[in-house]
Structure formats: structure tokens, C-alpha cells
Amino acid sequence: MTFLSDKALERLRSSEAADFSGTRYKLREFIARGGMGVVYAAEDAKLSRRVALKVLDTQDANGELTSRLTREARILAQLEHPGIVPVHDVGVLPGGRVFYSMKFVEGLRLDRYIAQVESQPQRLRLFLRVCDAVAFAHARGVLHRDLKPTNIMVGSFGEVLVMDWGLAKILGKDSLSGGETLVTSGQLANRESDSTQCTAITGHGTVMGTPGYMSPEQARGETEQIDGRSDIFSLGALLKFIAIGGTQRKSSALPRPLLAICAKATAESPSERYSQVSELAADVSLYLDGLPVSAYAENFFERFRRFYKRHEVAILLIAAYLVMRALALLSFHR
Amino acid sequence: MTALGESFPLTRLSVLAAARSRDGAERSRALEILFSSYWKPVYKYIRLKFSQSPQDAQDLTQGFFAELLERQLLSRFDPAKSRLRTYLRLCADSFALNELKAASRKKRGGEFAHLALDVSAAEDELRAQAIDPASIPSPESLEDFFEKEWIRSLFSSAVEELRRVCEAREKQKVFQLFEAYDLADDESISYGELAARFSLPLTEVNNQLAWARRQFRLIALARLRALCESEEEFAREAKTLFGVSMQ
Numbered sequence: 001m002t003f004l005s006d007k008a009l010e011r012l013r014s015s016e017a018a019d020f021s022g023t024r025y026k027l028r029e030f031i032a033r034g035g036m037g038v039v040y041a042a043e044d045a046k047l048s049r050r051v052a053l054k055v056l057d058t059q060d061a062n063g064e065l066t067s068r069l070t071r072e073a074r075i076l077a078q079l080e081h082p083g084i085v086p087v088h089d090v091g092v093l094p095g096g097r098v099f100y101s102m103k104f105v106e107g108l109r110l111d112r113y114i115a116q117v118e119s120q121p122q123r124l125r126l127f128l129r130v131c132d133a134v135a136f137a138h139a140r141g142v143l144h145r146d147l148k149p150t151n152i153m154v155g156s157f158g159e160v161l162v163m164d165w166g167l168a169k170i171l172g173k174d175s176l177s178g179g180e181t182l183v184t185s186g187q188l189a190n191r192e193s194d195s196t197q198c199t200a201i202t203g204h205g206t207v208m209g210t211p212g213y214m215s216p217e218q219a220r221g222e223t224e225q226i227d228g229r230s231d232i233f234s235l236g237a238l239l240k241f242i243a244i245g246g247t248q249r250k251s252s253a254l255p256r257p258l259l260a261i262c263a264k265a266t267a268e269s270p271s272e273r274y275s276q277v278s279e280l281a282a283d284v285s286l287y288l289d290g291l292p293v294s295a296y297a298e299n300f301f302e303r304f305r306r307f308y309k310r311h312e313v314a315i316l317l318i319a320a321y322l323v324m325r326a327l328a329l330l331s332f333h334r
Numbered sequence: 335m336t337a338l339g340e341s342f343p344l345t346r347l348s349v350l351a352a353a354r355s356r357d358g359a360e361r362s363r364a365l366e367i368l369f370s371s372y373w374k375p376v377y378k379y380i381r382l383k384f385s386q387s388p389q390d391a392q393d394l395t396q397g398f399f400a401e402l403l404e405r406q407l408l409s410r411f412d413p414a415k416s417r418l419r420t421y422l423r424l425c426a427d428s429f430a431l432n433e434l435k436a437a438s439r440k441k442r443g444g445e446f447a448h449l450a451l452d453v454s455a456a457e458d459e460l461r462a463q464a465i466d467p468a469s470i471p472s473p474e475s476l477e478d479f480f481e482k483e484w485i486r487s488l489f490s491s492a493v494e495e496l497r498r499v500c501e502a503r504e505k506q507k508v509f510q511l512f513e514a515y516d517l518a519d520d521e522s523i524s525y526g527e528l529a530a531r532f533s534l535p536l537t538e539v540n541n542q543l544a545w546a547r548r549q550f551r552l553i554a555l556a557r558l559r560a561l562c563e564s565e566e567e568f569a570r571e572a573k574t575l576f577g578v579s580m581q
Contacts, residue, residue: 002493003459004486008517012489012550013576022524057544093525097540 020093025053025101036065036166041104044088051088055099066098068166073100075142075168083133085153085161105163106156111149115246121288127235127242129160131281134235137162138228138277143169145226147234148213149241169226213237216268229270232280236265236273239284257287260296349560350418353408369399370491371561372419375483376426377456383476384430392453398429413563417571423480459486485575488561492554493517499549507532511539512546551576 004012020027025042031052032039038057043050056069073090080086090100107113110126117123130152134144144151145167153161215233217225240262243254254262261283267273274280283293290310292298298306308315352364373395380398381391402408402425411421500509515528525543529536555572562568 002490002497002513002517003455003462004490004493004517005462005519006482007519009482009486009489011516012554013485
């Protein structure tokens with residue numbers, strides 16, 4: 001039996017280890033494996049900083065995956081936003097494997113982080129920051145198509161970053177519903193061809209995404225039907241996850257307006273969902289401020305209760321004042 | 335994965351469940367797998383921790399596995415409380431201590447006596463690692479040592495299986511590439527040098543190595559799965575072994 005040295009053992013444990021010889025990067029550790037690539041922590045020797053490297057690690061006979069990874073890097077490079085992980089470099093390793101380097105984010109994935117945040121308003125504010133990043137991408141004509149807790153990182157300084165744009169789709173002009181303004185001057189790479197949709201599996205297109213977070217039209221592989229509202233569906237599922245503080249708890253405990261926002265965002269038909277991410281975010285903000293939300297029609301009692309909750313101190317002060325005034329009047333008449 | 339089944343039971347039963355099975359054939363096959371996965375780590379551990387001679391360590395190793403079977407120690411294992419290898423290491427510890435205290439150890443082995451231990455290979459490995467028992471400073475280091483030896487044992491058998499898979503599919507060159515790059519001690523070798531040595535285009539070196547690594551990982555994970563009691567334990571172990579989430 002082959003004796004494996006300690007070095008060989010370590011190499012096999014990160015068995016996709018790529019050949020970084022002759023590059024500016026020194027491999028530090030294996031981080032995770034995705035659909036088509038491996039992510040490593042590495043050191044950029046030139047700038048003496050830690051970076052994350054995503055390296056293609058599947059057989060790529062026709063070069064399709066290579067263009068996909070390059071395309072992902074170019075999409076990310078166009079999306080300069082505090083909520084989207086910045087790309088530093090793209091290139092090809094000595095072995096011919098394409099890679100890109102990006103900011104190394106130290107922190108926790110949202111699915112792990114969320115359980116630590118007790119306050120629901122604080123959790124909802126995290127969600128609003130995810131919305132900011134997604135709305136920005138939509139404005140640039142980019143759909144994420146795989147929004148889920150494991151693709152969101154919360155950094156050690158509380159920064160929220162939307163990761164893994166490997167399934168992103170670049171929309172043609174005016175493809176986003178509801179007339180969101182597309183910034184088309186960015187000349188995003190490969191705008192015409194979305195290589196991720198090439199293989200026909202369902203008869204319409206490839207099914208890509210994550211069950212539970214994937215919109216019904218995406219699950220059916222109707223790639224031509226997918227627009228910004230598909231991401232809004234995923235955001236709705238994400239909102240429910242965040243609002244309840246993880247998968248262990250029940251969503252029925254959520255207040256009705258919040259449930260209504262989730263329900264509207266995750267409606268079966270895209271036409272019944274919010275048409276833009278900003279509308280969804282606005283409803284969540286209104287909810288946080290104790291104001292009526294567009295997704296839910298309150299009855300009188302609910303409106304009164306919300307009004308009371310929002311102005312509780314003032315109402316109690318006025319009531320106390322009136323009671324004291326009444327008592328003073330009574331004693332005066334005696 | 336077809337080739338894996340020839341030498342490894344990819345049934346729904348884990349090795350532990352099979353070891354407790356009423357079906358004699360299933361049970362003995364499971365015990366053989368457990369034995370083949372763990373004998374080297376146990377042997378080396380006993381050799382180092384108790385400073386035993388190769389012959390005595392061999393007797394103790396066989397005796398330990400016999401004890402495991404006779405006293406049905408596996409049925410007491412609770413995956414919620416510890417990992418299997420930790421449990422086995424502690425059992426081996428207690429067995430070896432008792433045997434050495436009693437000083438009446440006799441050659442034993444029970445069902446395992448017929449399984450030849452390639453002690454000379456294990457001794458060669460210890461020499462290659464240049465491990466001096468006196469240099470192991472603490473019990474924690476011995477735990478780490480046992481852990482590493484368990485990984486080495488698992489990976490070595492997975493490499494051997496990969497070799498067989500490559501031979502069966504007439505991909506001997508792929509295995510040679512894998513051996514030259516992934517198993518070699520020389521870390522300076524580049525894909526370019528491999529391409530020149532094997533007269534292959536660079537992209538072919540990349541693709542073939544990617545295939546070999548993927549197969550290796552599949553084999554190693556299949557072996558690991560068989561050694562785990564539950565999916566949860568498997569997910570934890572896979573994370574420890576490869577740093578990946580098996581979701």
C-alpha cells in the first residue's frame with residue numbers, strides 16, 4: 001500500500017489544490033467548494049494581503065465553464081457596491097485553470113450569524129442591506145438568481161455582503177419589470193449570451209438555484225420568464241428566514257404585516273409580487289417604523305393598536321394629564 | 335462509483351450497524367472493514383504510547399479487535415457523545431493498560447487472528463515518519479497522532495482503490511500523474527513540468543488531475559460514509575477531513 005507522507009496527506013485533504021507556481025498568490029487554505037470552483041484563502045505576495053481565490057476545478061472540455069467563471073468575475077467587477085464582494089484580479093493559472101481573486105471576507109454566513117441576533121428589528125435591518133445590494137445589481141441589469149442565507153456573509157464589522165454570483169444573469173435592456181432604470185453603459189461582458197442557460201434540461205432552460213429560495217418560474221426552468229421579480233421571490237424567502245431568526249422557529253409567530261410582506265414577495269405569480277426590490281425594502285422599512293405597509297390592509301383595531309404602540313408614551317402622558325385635570329376640577333367644585 | 339462497490343460495501347447500513355447485524359456474513363465483512371481501516375492507527379498508537387516491540391504491539395492490536403468483538407464494545411458506542419475513532423482509541427488505551435498490568439497476555443486474536451497485519455509496512459511507515467516516542471510530549475499529541483494516522487489509513491486505502499479504478503478503466507497514466515503531483519513530496523513540481531514529462535498538453539494535465547482528485551474524493555467519502563453511524567456524523571467528519579459541507 002502506498003505510504004502517504006504528511007505533505008501528501010495535507011495536499012489530499014485539499015485535493016483540488018491548484019498550481020499557483022509562478023503567480024503572485026501563495027495558497028493558504030481551502031475554504032469551500034462551489035458548483036464549478038473551489039475557493040481558497042491565499043496571500044497576495046505583491047500586496048501582502050489576504051485574498052480569496054475562486055478557481056475553476058472541473059473538466060472543461062469546451063471552455064464553457066472557463067467563460068462562465070470569467071464572466072462571473074467581470075459581472076462582480078461591474079458591481080462596485082459596499083454590499084457586494086469586490087474582485088481584484090482575474091487570470092489563468094499555470095495549469096490552464098481560470099481564477100479570480102476577491103476580497104477575503106472574515107465573518108459568518110448569514111445562516112449561522114442570524115441565530116446570534118436576538119432582536120428582530122436588528123435582523124430586519126440586515127435584510128434591508130441585502131436589498132440595497134440586490135437593488136443596485138438590478139439597476140445594473142444583473143440578477144443574482146441564487147439568493148439564500150448561505151450566500152450572504154456578515155463581516156466582523158457588521159458589513160453585509162452578497163456572495164456567489166456564479167448563477168447571475170445579465171438582463172437585456174428593459175428586462176427588469178416595473179421600469180427599473182438599467183445602466184447599460186457599463187458594457188457588461190457577454191451581455192447577449194448567458195452561458196448558464198444554454199443546456200436545455202426542462203425544455204425551456206437549465207434549472208439553477210436552491211429549492212425553497214428559487215422562484216417557481218426558475219424551478220420550472222423558464223429562463224426567458226426570469227426577471228427581477230425572481231430575485232424578489234428569493235428575497236421574500238430570505239426575509240421569512242431572517243424574520244423568524246433561522247429555520248428552527250415557526251413563521252406563524254410573525255406579525256401579520258410582516259407575514260403579508262413575505263407572502264407578497266413570494267407570490268406564485270410574478271405579477272403579484274413586488275415589482276422592484278426598492279418596494280419590498282420600503283415595506284420592510286415602514287414595518288420597522290411602525291407604519292402601515294402596502295402589502296397588508298389593516299382593520300380599525302389593528303390600526304389603533306399600531307397607533308397606540310407607536311405613540312405609547314405621548315398617549316399615556318396625555319391620558320395622565322387629563323386624569324389629573326379632571327381630578328383637579330372635581331376637587332375645585334367640591 | 336461502480337468500482338467502489340467491488341471492494342467496499344456501499345449498502346445503506348453503516349459499518350457499525352452491519353457489525354451489530356444478526357447476519358453473520360454481513361457482520362464479519364463489516365468487522366473486516368473496521369479492522370482494515372483502524373488496525374494501523376491502533377498498532378502505531380500502541381507501539382508509541384506503550385513503547386511495545388513490533389511483536390507485542392501486533393499481539394495487542396489483534397487482541398484489542400478480538401476484545402471489541404467478544405465484549406460487543408461497538409454496541410456501547412454512542413455517536414452523540416464522541417467520534418468513533420476517539421471511542422476506539424480510548425478502548426484501545428484501556429485494553430492495552432489492562433493487558434500490560436495483568437502481565438499475562440497470551441497470543442490471541444479470535445476472528446482477527448487470520449487477518450495478517452502487515453507489520454513490516456507499518457514499521458517502515460513509522461521509520462519514514464522518523465517518530466521517536468520520547469519526542470511525543472503529551473497525551474494530546476498522541477491523540478493528534480492517532481487522528482492523523484486514521485486519516486493516513488483511510489486515504490492510503492482510497493489511493494489504492496483509485497489505482498484499481500484507473501487500471502480497470504485503462505487510465506494508468508492518470509494515476510501516474512496523480513502520483514507524481516499529488517502524492518509526491520516534491521512541492522515545487524509544476525503542471526508545465528508534468529506536461530513535458532508525460533508528453534501531454536497542459537489542459538490535459540489539468541483535466542486529468544481534476545478527474546483523479548474527484549475520484550479520490552468520492553472514494554474517500556464513500557469509505558468515510560460507511561464508517562459513520564449517521565448522516566450528521568458523516569457531515570461532521572467530511573467537514574473535518576476535507577473542510578467541505580456535505581449539504
